[in-house]
Amino acid sequence: MTYKTFEELETYKVAREFRKKIYTLVRKLPKHEEYNLAGQMRRASTSLTNNIAEGHGRYHYQENIQFCRQSRGSLTELIDDLNICIDESYFPDNHLHELKAEANNVLKYINGYIAHLKRLKQNEEG
Numbered sequence: 001m002t003y004k005t006f007e008e009l010e011t012y013k014v015a016r017e018f019r020k021k022i023y024t025l026v027r028k029l030p031k032h033e034e035y036n037l038a039g040q041m042r043r044a045s046t047s048l049t050n051n052i053a054e055g056h057g058r059y060h061y062q063e064n065i066q067f068c069r070q071s072r073g074s075l076t077e078l079i080d081d082l083n084i085c086i087d088e089s090y091f092p093d094n095h096l097h098e099l100k101a102e103a104n105n106v107l108k109y110i111n112g113y114i115a116h117l118k119r120l121k122q123n124e125e126g
Helices: 010-026 037-056 061-087 093-125
Strands: none
Touching: 010 037, 010 061, 010 093, 037 061, 037 093, 061 093
């Protein structure tokens, strides 16, 4: 399947929805976390979707794969940030566990997209 824009990728769509939820959460963090945890979570969630977009704009599969790996790294940072929120009791545990489950779903999409790109690369080299 060929995609004209990164916005058509299911991986991007699910990552974007997750990013929006993280931004909503960040706005509700305690004031003393404004420049530490909140800033980190905003940067990581932005990196999550930015790297998917930037990778899609590259001409080589391997470059796209590398940007997806960076996106995956940002996602795992966010999972750790959610663990911090759990440890500090900033929000109800059930809400944070739901976000972590959604993060793991996004991770599956990213891993699936990477596998798809690897297959395309192999077919091209084949």
